[in-house]
Amino acid sequence: MNANAIRFRSGTLDSLRGLTLFSMIAYHLCWDLVYLRGLPWAWYNGFWAYIWQQSICCTFILLSGYCCQASRHPIRRGAISFFGGAAVSLATALVTPEEPIRFGVLTF
Incomplete structure (x- = not known):
């Protein structure tokens, strides 16, 4: 990376991307346990797991839209x-x- 690219990076955006990526990996690990391994986990099919799923999706969409304007x-x-x-x-x-x-x- 050149010096200009490093200078204009946002630590907040990078942190939010990393946190969302980690959350997505954890969500898909849970999906694998429930649907591929057959773990009977009622919580995963409930309201709060749906909110978790939607928060990941919405955050990725918002970050993509925000970061698109900074892309060359x-x-x-x-x-x-x-x-x-x-x-x-x-x-x-x-x-x-x-x-x-x-x-x-x-x-x-």
């Missing part, structure tokens, strides 16, 4: 994210055809 190549970065989402959709359609991810936060 927003179309390229958007295309990379979109095609990453398309790859996830394709992979889940092949691996779990009964529950494919048709539209996720990356595709959005």
